[in-house]
Amino acid sequence: MSVLVDKKTRLLVQGFTGSQATLHSEQSIEYGTNIVGGVTPGKGGQKHLDIPVFNSVHEAVEEVEPNASIIFVPAQFCKDSILEAADAGIKLIICITEGIPTLDMLIVKKKIDELDVTLIGPNCPGIITPGEAKLGIMPASIHMKGSVGIISRSGTLTYEAVKQTSDLGLGQSTCIGIGGDPIPGTSFIDVLKMLEADDQTKAIVMVGEIGGTAEEEAAEYIKDNVSKPVISYIAGQTAPAGKRMGHAGAIIAGGKGTAADKIKKLRECGVHIADNLLQIGTKTKEVLGKIYL
Amino acid sequence: MNLHEYQGKDLFAKFGLPVSNNAVVKSPDDILSACRDIGGDKWVVKAQVHAGGRGKAGGVKLVDTPEEAIEFANHWLGNRLVTYQTDSNGQLVSSILVEECTDIAKELYLSAVIDRGAQRIVFIGSSEGGVNIEEVAEKTPEKVIYEPIDPLTGPMGFQARKISKVLGLDNEQLKQFSKMLSQLTKLFISYDLSLLEINPLVITQGGKLHCLDAKINIDANAIYRQPEIQAMRDLSQEDPREAEAAESDLSYVSLDGNIGCMVNGAGLAMGTMDTIKYFGGSPANFLDVGGTATQERVSKAFKLILADPEVKVVLVNIFGGIVRCDLIAEGILAGIEEVGVSIPVVVRLEGNNADIGSDILAKSNAAIESLNSLEEAAKKAVELSR
Numbered sequence: 001m002s003v004l005v006d007k008k009t010r011l012l013v014q015g016f017t018g019s020q021a022t023l024h025s026e027q028s029i030e031y032g033t034n035i036v037g038g039v040t041p042g043k044g045g046q047k048h049l050d051i052p053v054f055n056s057v058h059e060a061v062e063e064v065e066p067n068a069s070i071i072f073v074p075a076q077f078c079k080d081s082i083l084e085a086a087d088a089g090i091k092l093i094i095c096i097t098e099g100i101p102t103l104d105m106l107i108v109k110k111k112i113d114e115l116d117v118t119l120i121g122p123n124c125p126g127i128i129t130p131g132e133a134k135l136g137i138m139p140a141s142i143h144m145k146g147s148v149g150i151i152s153r154s155g156t157l158t159y160e161a162v163k164q165t166s167d168l169g170l171g172q173s174t175c176i177g178i179g180g181d182p183i184p185g186t187s188f189i190d191v192l193k194m195l196e197a198d199d200q201t202k203a204i205v206m207v208g209e210i211g212g213t214a215e216e217e218a219a220e221y222i223k224d225n226v227s228k229p230v231i232s233y234i235a236g237q238t239a240p241a242g243k244r245m246g247h248a249g250a251i252i253a254g255g256k257g258t259a260a261d262k263i264k265k266l267r268e269c270g271v272h273i274a275d276n277l278l279q280i281g282t283k284t285k286e287v288l289g290k291i292y293l
Numbered sequence: 294m295n296l297h298e299y300q301g302k303d304l305f306a307k308f309g310l311p312v313s314n315n316a317v318v319k320s321p322d323d324i325l326s327a328c329r330d331i332g333g334d335k336w337v338v339k340a341q342v343h344a345g346g347r348g349k350a351g352g353v354k355l356v357d358t359p360e361e362a363i364e365f366a367n368h369w370l371g372n373r374l375v376t377y378q379t380d381s382n383g384q385l386v387s388s389i390l391v392e393e394c395t396d397i398a399k400e401l402y403l404s405a406v407i408d409r410g411a412q413r414i415v416f417i418g419s420s421e422g423g424v425n426i427e428e429v430a431e432k433t434p435e436k437v438i439y440e441p442i443d444p445l446t447g448p449m450g451f452q453a454r455k456i457s458k459v460l461g462l463d464n465e466q467l468k469q470f471s472k473m474l475s476q477l478t479k480l481f482i483s484y485d486l487s488l489l490e491i492n493p494l495v496i497t498q499g500g501k502l503h504c505l506d507a508k509i510n511i512d513a514n515a516i517y518r519q520p521e522i523q524a525m526r527d528l529s530q531e532d533p534r535e536a537e538a539a540e541s542d543l544s545y546v547s548l549d550g551n552i553g554c555m556v557n558g559a560g561l562a563m564g565t566m567d568t569i570k571y572f573g574g575s576p577a578n579f580l581d582v583g584g585t586a587t588q589e590r591v592s593k594a595f596k597l598i599l600a601d602p603e604v605k606v607v608l609v610n611i612f613g614g615i616v617r618c619d620l621i622a623e624g625i626l627a628g629i630e631e632v633g634v635s636i637p638v639v640v641r642l643e644g645n646n647a648d649i650g651s652d653i654l655a656k657s658n659a660a661i662e663s664l665n666s667l668e669e670a671a672k673k674a675v676e677l678s679r
């Protein structure tokens with residue numbers, strides 16, 4: 001079993017002919033992902049990477065029946081692209097693009113909730129089910145099919161968690177980057193729900209960072225609803241208040257959103273804490289060992 | 294991005310919100326005419342910096358004569374104001390806001406933020422103004438109201454009534470407040486704000502609502518579509534290295550340690566800082582070079598890091614995902630040569646072709662310690678920083 005994506009996923013790529021989309025589509029195809037079409041307005045009718053290009057998502061839906069879409073278009077056009085895919089009936093949308101205005105996401109989030117669409121991102125590495133499908137920009141080589149589900153607000157930190165769990169032979173069930181923006185399409189809680197229901201997932205690694213209260217809300221949810229062990233690392237323990245640390249969402253505001261507060265809350269709710277980034281893998285192995293040995 | 298108080302008040306005035314008659318002066322010579330234009334026999338002079346806590350730091354003064362105002366301007370213009378919200382260097386004062394004096398009957402609080410939990414613009418109001426709102430919320434939560442605005446409807450009349458009850462407004466003031474709520478929402482959306490705060494919002498002796506302060510932050514992701522806001526940017530209020538980094542599309546935040554950091558990815562950059570601290574060192578900066586660490590970006594990043602005289606060693610931590618580590622290694626070498634890096638550099642490469650990348654670094658003549666694990670690299674950097 002897997003979460004959200006597998007070999008049968010039929011993927012559409014929006015902004016298909018751009019350089020980033022091309023690079024990552026090639027890598028996804030190599031991994032075995034079934035890309036059925038691409039959209040670049042004005043280039044409909046052409047072929048790119050031997051795959052048909054359409055002028056709109058609606059045309060693509062009619063011709064090649066995708067059931068997921070990945071978005072690489074520039075930030076100023078993302079609101080339109082996400083709503084276009086949702087309007088065309090696509091229920092799983094992954095938005096890689098960084099830098100979307102927050103007020104755009106405010107509208108987008110309300111709309112996709114109405115239409116019962118799952119949006120992963122924006123500002124995220126995407127989603128991968130090792131051995132099945134890769135819908136994103138993560139490096140395939142570090143992944144290994146296995147038992148750990150990984151959720152993260154950060155791309156490269158996800159890769160660290162993936163590499164450590166692969167090196168220790170644990171592997172991953174599904175890895176989802178929910179993105180570093182203040183208003184993500186999918187929350188930690190949404191993904192926790194999916195991983196709790198997934199048979200392949202034996203433990204969940206949740207990589208958080210400073211800013212907002214998503215980790216605290218997740219901690220409350222875990223306490224009452226997640227039976228699987230959850231291991232968490234929170235980045236930004238040394239971050240100063242009031243400064244945006246790269247991600248639009250990573251800012252300690254009004255004394256709220258500090259790593260210390262998040263860690264305290266997570267511990268109170270029974271989450272295992274990796275004190276340091278280097279210990280994500282070993283902590284997970286230790287926790288799993290205690291349960292299954 | 295932040296605005297000065299006077300810029301915020303200009304936007305308020307544009308949206309029909311009540312602000313005091315005022316003038317902005319950049320030279321003491323202009324104070325006298327500013328006072329005369331405003332009229333009256335009392336004025337408030339306010340040093341304009343991007344930081345709160347100005348009053349307690351002596352940056353706000355009530356004056357009875359233009360001479361006193363000139364004295365205030367002579368003292369502050371060109372000087373730096375240090376408040377509890379600034380670092381120890383403070384912020385440069387390059388303009389002074391002169392305002393007519395307002396007779397205050399009561400001070401209230403009103404702000405609007407994008408609330409991540411509610412995923413809405415939320416108005417926060419309190420009957421206690423002019424003080425720290427976090428404290429009020431903690432000690433007397435019944436005096437604070439949070440009212441989320443539905444993006445479909447905008448603020449409704451009943452919401453104005455709900456907030457106005459907590460603020461303790463009378464019927465006449467409620468009418469003023471309803472208009473204010475609607476105009477503030479329009480302003481928030483038109484200019485892509487992330488924060489708007491009026492502390493205090495006051496009731497005058499004459500019973501009118503009046504915006505005595507204006508704090509505005511703009512969503513950095515939306516600046517591209519706000520030309521009017523772009524023109525208001527005051528680089529003197531920003532850390533020069535952070536501003537320079539932003540020009541090159543690098544995320545940089547200066548800190549007070551001595552280990553320079555260059556990392557790809559914001560999360561990993563924070564994780565690297567934490568790791569340095571964990572091993573007893575102190576990071577000099579946060580720096581995300583982005584997913585594609587090209588020679589150009591690496592060179593720029595080295596320049597930024599080395600502009601900080603405190604830096605004794607640079608730790609480069611790259612998780613080469615899609616980007617190949619051998620290419621990154623070449624970028625690092627070229628960057629070191631171009632910039633003329635003379636302090637030790639510790640590099641940790643992981644991911645695609647990490648072995649080849651490390652080989653390239655090992656064979657070079659540059660003073661580089663190349664290590665495959667972050668633990669070893671961080672420990673080495675901490676050791677070299679002592």
